[in-house]
Amino acid sequence: MTLPMDDSRPIFLQIAERIENDILEGGLPEESQVPSTNQFAAFYQINPATVMKGVNLLVDQGILYKKRGIGMFVATGVRERIAEKRREQFYDQYVVSMMKEAEKLGITAEQLTEMIRRGAKEQ
Amino acid sequence: MSGIVEVKGLSKHYGKVKAVDNVSFKLEEGKIYGLLGRNGAGKTTIMHMLTAQLFKTAGELKVFGEEPYENDRVLSRICFIKESQKYPQTFRIADVLNVSPQFFPNWDAEFARELAKDFQLPLKRKIMKLSRGMLSAVGIIVGLASRAPLTIFDEPYLGLDAVARKLFYDRLLNDYAEYPRTIVLSTHLIDEVSQLLEHVILIDGGRLILDEDAEALRGRASNVVGAASKVEFFLAGKQVIHREPFGGMASATIMGALTARDREQAAELGLEIAPVSLQQMIVHLTGGNRSGKEAAK
Amino acid sequence: MNKIAGIVKTHLADRWSWSILPWLILGISFCANLIIGGVSGDEIKTGGLASIYVYMFVLGIVSVGQTFPFLIGFGARRKDFFLGTTATILAIGVLSVILLLVLGWIESSTDYWGIGLQYFNVEYLTDGPLAERFWILFILMIHLFFSGFAIACIYRRFGRNGLYYFFGALGLILTCTFYLIGMNDKWKAVFDWFADVSVFELANGLFVATLLYVAFSYLMLRRATV
Helix, strand or coil: CCCCCCCCCCHHHHHHHHHHHHHHHCCCCCCCECCCHHHHHHHHCCCHHHHHHHHHHHHHCCCEEEECCCEEEECCCHHHHHHHHHHHHHHHHHHHHHHHHHHHHCCCHHHHHHHHHHHHHHC | CCCCEEEEEEEEEECCEEEEEEEEEEECCCCEEEEECCCCCCHHHHHHHHCCCCCCCEEEEEECCECCCCCHHHHCCEEEECCCCCCCCCCEHHHHHHHHHHCCCCCCHHHHHHHHHHCCCCCCCEHHHCCHHHHHHHHHHHHHHCCCCEEEEECCCCCCCHHHHHHHHHHHHHHHHHCCCEEEEEECCCCCHHHHCCEEEEEECCEEEEEEEHHHHCCCEEEEEEEHHHHHHHHCCCEEEEEEEECCEEEEEEECCCCHHHHHHHHHHCCEEEECCHHHHHHHHCCCCHHHHHHHC | CHHHHHHHHHHHCCHHHHHHHHHHHHHHHHHHHHHHHHHHCCCCECCCCHHHHHHHHHHHHHHHHHHHHHHHHCCCCHHHHHHHHHHHHHHHHHHHHHHHHHHHHHHHHCCHHHHHCECCCCCCCCCCCHHHHHHHHHHHHHHHHHHHHHHHHHHHHHHHHHHHHHHHHHHHHHHHHHHHHHHCCCHHHHHHHHHHCCHHHHHHHHHHHHHHHHHHHHHHHHCCCC
């Protein structure tokens, strides 16, 4: 069963994100075909036009490309590109807010680094 | 570009009561529209006027470019499944499906049979003896199998359980993909349907409150929570559609995208910002709360 | 054309109301008379035939309420509803009268069922040549049908209040008419006129009245809402 869409954010962005996730995790290898708009729509039970918007976004970013008469395919080399983009996002999403929270709690940068090392060991 | 439906200044008055008050909108071909609003907001009245089952008091109304009254060119291309559709007393489900092709030129009998099986409907049973859920299922089958260029569903899932609702959405999307047409889903339950919609039309108190692309609406509203005074300060100059004080704290909902600056300011003030779903946004806009309605204009 | 066929189909899908019940009622009434006649040994001339006629009046009223909201809800035009229902009534009327005439012929051929029971042959009504007989029976039937139909159409257009006003006005007009007749001592003249006029002429008059009901019904339906 699929996770329901978050109704408070544009769904087309979420579709794009999910496709990117799939590519990252290897579910959609490079040069493989992506499910059709209608398949996506039926699977997630969302409007096909919304799916198209998300897919087109990825096409604009060069992550997907269209083979006429056949469908949408994953472009070559995008896995690394997505990973790089997510790494940057990681910094903004997690590191920046972690720093802010640490500042609130009076944790120094050195203590923070020590915590990270501990976390890595326990993994 | 002319639309499938064009409504200008549409009004319906019952004496002093304005059931529909100066409503204007356009429906374009091939989209799934949500006609949303509370019970009694005027949605059903509008739909009855679109199908010439009720007469307008004022305004212009064109469907497929023509007036629908006594117009077979228009009426044969519409399928309006209403919540309160009445059937002749002796009719069985099979009778409804047999008679439908005469009214819907695109009727697909095979599809209707499949759907009846999917929804597990007893074809030989009398309409009068059906549960609310089964009655809704009959409406859904007629609406989908009609393949009418303009298909309108008025509260189509009353009494349907979750499985049947999922079945409806599934069949709807699949058939819509294969046979694109204009679909209007009218309901006061927004939750499940919101993802199916491409465009939202919100009616409240007979008036048009919103007429926007669904995706553009998502993320338009935010919830701000924090110390009451800080929240008030933050709210200055913003469109507030809902306020909720509790203790020394306050929660407010604002319409309008928040800039990076706004978020910085909120963080500085120690306020929490949370996203607001389409459902919540609409509840606040139509909650009888004056600030909500004013903000939406 | 398709739409009108759809309307007719919708009406006739209710086989019970249109085909079975009227004859069932007639049959029961007939059997009752048969039994009474057989047991008592009297030669009975009965007006039991009225049963099916009264039924048609009621059917005229009821059929509109049953089908109008449904059909308009499914996108039929009011004109199509009107034409389709009228066609249904006329068709049923013709078939019913033919059946009544056949039964009347059986009745007279079997020496009035062997017990002198005149059920399907009613004096004055079924005396003349076949064509006249058909016309009279037919007009009587559709007159009643369309009376009921017109009343139902008033309700469709104006609701319950409409009915109250209509019957109120009707009552008023009748009262005034009777009063005027009485005032001018014209009752004898009225009865004499009724005695003189033939059933055939009466039927023609009812035919004109029926046409008026039909036109009136259409005007009502045009602005009826669902």
